[in-house]
Amino acid sequence: MTSSDVGTGDEAGVTIRCQDNPSVGMRFGDRFSFDEDSVHYGVELQAPGLSARVNEVVAWIWDRDLVPFLEELAADYRGWDGERHWQTNDRDLAVSAIFRSGGHVGLTWTLRPWTKAAGGWSASVTTWLEAGEQMASLATDVRRFLAGEPG
Numbered sequence: 001m002t003s004s005d006v007g008t009g010d011e012a013g014v015t016i017r018c019q020d021n022p023s024v025g026m027r028f029g030d031r032f033s034f035d036e037d038s039v040h041y042g043v044e045l046q047a048p049g050l051s052a053r054v055n056e057v058v059a060w061i062w063d064r065d066l067v068p069f070l071e072e073l074a075a076d077y078r079g080w081d082g083e084r085h086w087q088t089n090d091r092d093l094a095v096s097a098i099f100r101s102g103g104h105v106g107l108t109w110t111l112r113p114w115t116k117a118a119g120g121w122s123a124s125v126t127t128w129l130e131a132g133e134q135m136a137s138l139a140t141d142v143r144r145f146l147a148g149e150p151g
Contacts, residue, residue: 013031014138024126026044026045028142030042071139076099096110
């Protein structure tokens with residue numbers, strides 16, 4: 001399940017909850033931009049016993065964006081074999097997707113800040129969504145969020 005948080009500025013965001021366990025989820029929020037070439041945003045992961053956040057993930061306009069990746073998953077609602085992957089240019093946010101019988105997509109969201117620093121960390125959660133409508137809704141919500149459009 002996804003939801004666009006209604007609001008402006010720091011309040012706007014997209015929350016994704018696992019349909020199998022609503023206490024597992026992730027959130028895009030705190031969007032800002034310094035220029036026309038990039039969008040910066042925070043990402044939070046939540047699960048029982050886990051809370052992780054990266055304050056500044058960067059989406060570059062020239063980079064392969066998350067939205068087309070999510071749209072491709074939604075378009076392939078009948079399924080696929082294997083695992084599909086996407087990551088930011090800085091590799092601090094990565095998503096892997098698998099399809100399971102019954103028409104559900106497992107999205108594993110991984111935060112990995114400071115990839116080159118000693119003492120770095122990573123955290124992951126997996127959210128399960130319906131392959132068709134919920135994936136299409138997620139792609140639309142993320143597109144609006146990254147573009148700074150109201151939900």
